Amino acid sequence: MENKNKVKKELTVDQQISRRNFISFGVFGVMAFAVYEGWQWLYHTPKEVRGVTAGAKEPLRRALNKTELAFRNFFSNNHLVKTYPKERAAKNVRVNSNIGLKGKFIIEDWKLNVTKANGETMQVTIDQIKALPKTEIVYDFKCVEGWDQIQHWGGLKMIDFMEHFNLVDQTKMSYVGMMTPDKGYQVGLDMPSAIHPQTILAYEMNGQPIPGNHGAPLRLIIPVKYGIKNLKRIGSITFSNTRPPDYWAREGYDYYSGL
Amino acid sequence: MKVIKEKHSLLMRWTHWVNFPILTIMIWSGMLIYWSSDTYSITLFGHTFYKFFPQGFYNALNIPGRLAEGMAFHFLFMWLFAINGVVYILYTLISGSWRELVPQRKSFKEAWLVLLHDLHIRKMAPLQNKYNAAQRIAYTAIIVMGFGSLITGLAIYKPVQFSTLTWLCGGYHAARIEHFVLTIGYVLFFIIHIVQVILAGWNNFRSVISGFEVVNTKPKPAIEPQKDGE
Numbered sequence: 396m397e398n399k400n401k402v403k404k405e406l407t408v409d410q411q412i413s414r415r416n417f418i419s420f421g422v423f424g425v426m427a428f429a430v431y432e433g434w435q436w437l438y439h440t441p442k443e444v445r446g447v448t449a450g451a452k453e454p455l456r457r458a459l460n461k462t463e464l465a466f467r468n469f470f471s472n473n474h475l476v477k478t479y480p481k482e483r484a485a486k487n488v489r490v491n492s493n494i495g496l497k498g499k500f501i502i503e504d505w506k507l508n509v510t511k512a513n514g515e516t517m518q519v520t521i522d523q524i525k526a527l528p529k530t531e532i533v534y535d536f537k538c539v540e541g542w543d544q545i546q547h548w549g550g551l552k553m554i555d556f557m558e559h560f561n562l563v564d565q566t567k568m569s570y571v572g573m574m575t576p577d578k579g580y581q582v583g584l585d586m587p588s589a590i591h592p593q594t595i596l597a598y599e600m601n602g603q604p605i606p607g608n609h610g611a612p613l614r615l616i617i618p619v620k621y622g623i624k625n626l627k628r629i630g631s632i633t634f635s636n637t638r639p640p641d642y643w644a645r646e647g648y649d650y651y652s653g654l
Numbered sequence: 655m656k657v658i659k660e661k662h663s664l665l666m667r668w669t670h671w672v673n674f675p676i677l678t679i680m681i682w683s684g685m686l687i688y689w690s691s692d693t694y695s696i697t698l699f700g701h702t703f704y705k706f707f708p709q710g711f712y713n714a715l716n717i718p719g720r721l722a723e724g725m726a727f728h729f730l731f732m733w734l735f736a737i738n739g740v741v742y743i744l745y746t747l748i749s750g751s752w753r754e755l756v757p758q759r760k761s762f763k764e765a766w767l768v769l770l771h772d773l774h775i776r777k778m779a780p781l782q783n784k785y786n787a788a789q790r791i792a793y794t795a796i797i798v799m800g801f802g803s804l805i806t807g808l809a810i811y812k813p814v815q816f817s818t819l820t821w822l823c824g825g826y827h828a829a830r831i832e833h834f835v836l837t838i839g840y841v842l843f844f845i846i847h848i849v850q851v852i853l854a855g856w857n858n859f860r861s862v863i864s865g866f867e868v869v870n871t872k873p874k875p876a877i878e879p880q881k882d883g884e
Contacts, residue, residue: 408655408656408657408658409656411658412656412658412866412868415658415864415865415866416860416864419863419864419865420863420864423671423863426671430675434675434679450722451722451723451726452723452726454730455723455726455727455730456726458726458729458730458733459726459729459730462729462730462733466812466815469812469815469816470815471815474814474815474817475814476814477817535826537813537826538691539690539721539725540690540691540721541687541688541690541691541693541830542691542693543826543827618814619814643722646722647722647723647726648722648725649725649726649729653812653814653815654812654813654814654815
């Protein structure tokens with residue numbers, strides 16, 4: 396803030412005051428205007444081009460994706476979701492949505508369609524899944540809306556499923572995609588989250604077979620993600636190195652949605 | 655005689671004004687998020703005094719049904735909020751200006767005297783340097799609150815990866831409430847801050863933009879009178 400031009404005459408106090416006021420208020424005004432314009436630009440910027448993700452303003456989507464990369468560094472299989480005793484689990488389990496469950500569905504005809512990255516397919520029945528060791532978890536289910544509920548689920552660990560059905564090579568892929576049989580609801584999961592030790596393909600809720608509105612006969616319980624990723628009534632599982640379709644990521648939500 | 659007295663450093667002024675729009679956006683986008691599960695109210699003995707927030711408030715600010723948008727804004731500007739805060743704190747620590755800011759032992763007693771003076775109950779205000787006792791407490795508290803928002807925010811945002819933070823906050827529910835209460839705190843701080851700035855006047859306000867205050871001092875005699883016998 397000192398005078399750099401020493402050749403010039405020294406300014407009087409009043410001159411110094413007005414000079415500094417001019418500069419600082421000038422900069423302040425310019426910056427305030429720039430911030431206002433910047434905000435106007437961001438607020439009115441068009442939404443991203445519709446693809447695997449949609450519905451978010453383009454710069455905000457980029458920020459979400461960058462933020463995902465930053466927080467993926469903190470993900471670890473050693474970071475387990477807190478669990479609770481069974482008595483704490485809610486008896487009246489909240490149903491928040493039935494997207495993907497609306498069409499006609501014959502539970503007896505259900506088979507899980509698995510497609511490997513190379514296109515090989517396989518079908519798995521609910522009895523094959525139930526024959527494998529069951530894992531139970533009582534944890535705090537968290538919705539992106541802000542509510543949460545302690546719930547009790549039982550089923551087959553995703554990693555156990557992959558090991559048993561010779562899908563271990565597929566864990567080298569980056570993503571797992573799941574869809575309801577009517578393809579109306581889809582989730583895309585990064586592989587580390589999908590094979591986290593607490594991720595299960597659930598067929599029991601509170602020790603009973605899952606009711607229809609909770610995703611019978613088989614649903615995903617992935618405690619390291621928000622509820623939006625916990626797909627009900629799994630129809631198909633796929634593996635890929637690109638992001639699989641994801642219902643809520645096309646509605647402006649973060650693709651990762653990890654906890 | 656007018657004299658220029660330096661008051662606020664350039665960095666303090668920048669971080670102060672950069673924080674203003676960022677915090678405004680954080681509070682606004684936070685409300686977009688909170689709306690989708692607006693469970694808080696002030697309830698005593700079964701009587702609800704205030705629900706956060708009334709429908710008219712939501713409608714007036716065009717808040718309903720914008721959760722995804724709120725999250726997208728919140729998770730971009732959280733970075734800017736954090737970076738700006740870290741820059742300020744590092745500067746304050748390194749420059750030593752924390753000494754003018756952090757409350758002293760006497761500040762807590764003196765703050766009452768400042769308050770009584772501000773309310774025109776007491777005539778004399780205690781002597782002060784850059785900040786008076788009440789300002790020391792308030793301006794330090796707001797920095798601690800900012801840090802608290804980061805911690806409680808992280809505790810809600812990644813309760814699995816940062817479960818220790820969530821635990822420190824007293825759990826997921828407690829962290830969300832704390833995050834909310836801190837935000838209410840900012841709004842209350844803002845109201846008092848604006849009133850105080852208006853009351854303090856132009857010279858004080860200008861110093862947060864230009865960095866200096868103008869003080870009138872008595873001119874000193876140019877020649878010190880010599881004493882006899884020396």
